Amino acid sequence: MLERRVTTNPIEISRQLAGKMLIAMPCMGDTRFDQSVIYLCAHSNEGAMGLIVNKSAEGVVLGDVLGQLDIEVNPKVHKMEVHVGGPVETARGFVLHTRDFQSDLHSLNVDEDFAMTATMDVLEAMGQAKGPMRSQLMLGYSGWGAGQLEEEIRQNGWLICEASPELVFETDDGDKWSKALASIGVSPLTLSASAGRA
Numbered sequence: 001m002l003e004r005r006v007t008t009n010p011i012e013i014s015r016q017l018a019g020k021m022l023i024a025m026p027c028m029g030d031t032r033f034d035q036s037v038i039y040l041c042a043h044s045n046e047g048a049m050g051l052i053v054n055k056s057a058e059g060v061v062l063g064d065v066l067g068q069l070d071i072e073v074n075p076k077v078h079k080m081e082v083h084v085g086g087p088v089e090t091a092r093g094f095v096l097h098t099r100d101f102q103s104d105l106h107s108l109n110v111d112e113d114f115a116m117t118a119t120m121d122v123l124e125a126m127g128q129a130k131g132p133m134r135s136q137l138m139l140g141y142s143g144w145g146a147g148q149l150e151e152e153i154r155q156n157g158w159l160i161c162e163a164s165p166e167l168v169f170e171t172d173d174g175d176k177w178s179k180a181l182a183s184i185g186v187s188p189l190t191l192s193a194s195a196g197r198a
Helices: 010-017 063-069 119-129 148-154 165-170 173-182
Strands: 020-024 037-044 047-052 055-060 079-086 086-096 107-109 114-117 135-144 158-160
Touching: 010 047, 020 173, 037 114, 037 119, 037 173, 047 148, 055 063, 063 079, 063 119, 063 135, 086 119, 119 135, 135 148, 135 165, 148 158, 158 173, 165 173
Parallel strands: 079 135
Antiparallel strands: 020 037, 020 158, 037 047, 047 135, 055 079, 086 114, 086 135, 107 114
16 A cells, blocks of 8 residues: 655644534545534644534434433433544543533643533533533544544545534534535535545
């Protein structure tokens, strides 16, 4: 297998992509990411980690997940949707949320709007309706090894856009892909499985 050399400075890419959103292109060829929008929580020369923000876990709600962990659930949040964050470690929970909540154990503050917490205390707070003002619980995450994401971007697998709490937390899942594209001036109608470079 031929190895392709990464020509972009990984430190520069890290500064550019942590806190950004990836928009899956039709030509990607991986059905797990079909029309996905991914918030990138971390990115460095060692790889990248992100969470899909527009794929709900069919038939799973917050009350189900917290019940399995023996966490009490306030009826106000019982029916909150749970999302699929990606194909890696699908039994593990990750909460993408606004910065008003900070875990006593560890929250990763990605930028001024978003943080990610994967410790039990955020789930306990959410169960009591005392968690972050805006949040999504994801099962699993999306991960890339060193240089892998950069190569996928070069191969037109992903477009990049700015992240906003409105897009992530307030937009219907079914509209996030098209709205993310619209934010960079791209219409879904102009894309095809054989899309050229954007």
